[in-house]
Amino acid sequence: MREFSCRCGQVVYFENNSCGNCGRQLAFDPVALTMVAEETAGSGLSFCMNRSSASECNWLADTSFGDSPCLSCQTNRTIPNLSRQKSRNRWRKLDSAKRRMLADVLGLGLPVDPTRLRFDFKEDKRINPDAIEEFVSTGHLSGVITINAAEADPVFRESMRKHMNEAYRTLLGHLRHESGHYFFNIVVGQSLIDEARLLFGDERQDYAAALQRHYRTGASAAWQGNFISHYASSHPMEDWAECWGHYLHVRAVLDVASAKGFISDVGPENWLSKFVEFSVSLNEVTRSLGLPDAYPFIQTDPVTAKIKFVHKAIQQYQSSQSPHNKTPQEFVTER
Numbered sequence: 001m002r003e004f005s006c007r008c009g010q011v012v013y014f015e016n017n018s019c020g021n022c023g024r025q026l027a028f029d030p031v032a033l034t035m036v037a038e039e040t041a042g043s044g045l046s047f048c049m050n051r052s053s054a055s056e057c058n059w060l061a062d063t064s065f066g067d068s069p070c071l072s073c074q075t076n077r078t079i080p081n082l083s084r085q086k087s088r089n090r091w092r093k094l095d096s097a098k099r100r101m102l103a104d105v106l107g108l109g110l111p112v113d114p115t116r117l118r119f120d121f122k123e124d125k126r127i128n129p130d131a132i133e134e135f136v137s138t139g140h141l142s143g144v145i146t147i148n149a150a151e152a153d154p155v156f157r158e159s160m161r162k163h164m165n166e167a168y169r170t171l172l173g174h175l176r177h178e179s180g181h182y183f184f185n186i187v188v189g190q191s192l193i194d195e196a197r198l199l200f201g202d203e204r205q206d207y208a209a210a211l212q213r214h215y216r217t218g219a220s221a222a223w224q225g226n227f228i229s230h231y232a233s234s235h236p237m238e239d240w241a242e243c244w245g246h247y248l249h250v251r252a253v254l255d256v257a258s259a260k261g262f263i264s265d266v267g268p269e270n271w272l273s274k275f276v277e278f279s280v281s282l283n284e285v286t287r288s289l290g291l292p293d294a295y296p297f298i299q300t301d302p303v304t305a306k307i308k309f310v311h312k313a314i315q316q317y318q319s320s321q322s323p324h325n326k327t328p329q330e331f332v333t334e335r
Ligand SMILES: [Zn+2]
Pocket: 006, 007, 008, 009, 010, 019, 020, 021, 022, 023, 024
């Protein structure tokens, strides 16, 4: 995510729908991948129809004709029942995290086709007695990413984090991880599948049995040398999705840190080590405020190789999509 600013010069966040300095209406343009500000009050940007809904979507609509949903809102298949304030708050947080993840993948030139990639944000009876399902679990199946809407509640999420013995649990982390399941076939394809299996293992092994084993016996003590998280050790596809999610974390942090001038000279050879170096500084900053580590992970050599493979697979996809432009998108080194 790069740095955005309003016409008046004020730096604005990706989530802003108006400028705190001059009051102009703002929107994110998912084609140009930038924030746009109206020229003068009411100058007619075509906002997404959900701008005034509970999700407070701040993207531009997909067409300039009338009320229409933006690209992100077209991917919504199920949203929480909006009759309750709590549910409306959940949708706002879920959708905001989803828009950030979609902006990540659009920025990498990856396809977001709302007929293939869809989202179910579902509540279950644990948080809403009126919900239909007893138990919703977060996951991906055939292009549908399901997120248990309770994950938007900080108390629920923190108790799950402790229960699952995780170092990090956020809505954005869930969405980045799940998007990895969706994009695996798109970026790895036949040409890189052998290399993927060498690094992650054979993704065809029985998924249900592997997950059952993981939840019954836990990760082996040796997971820390080879995996970014204990969950990554449960199945090759989970290892891939974890590394994909971390790759998106790395890219997002490098983009913003470069744009803000915190790091420089990020290039094809040093991007991951630049990130690791910066993440330690970031942790020092949050520790100095009495907060937990911003990036509580250790990237060992095997993990580094896997995250670099995610980069390679995305680069190969980028080159295959732009035959006249053989240079895949590289890193931002200056503003
Ligand atoms: Zn402004």
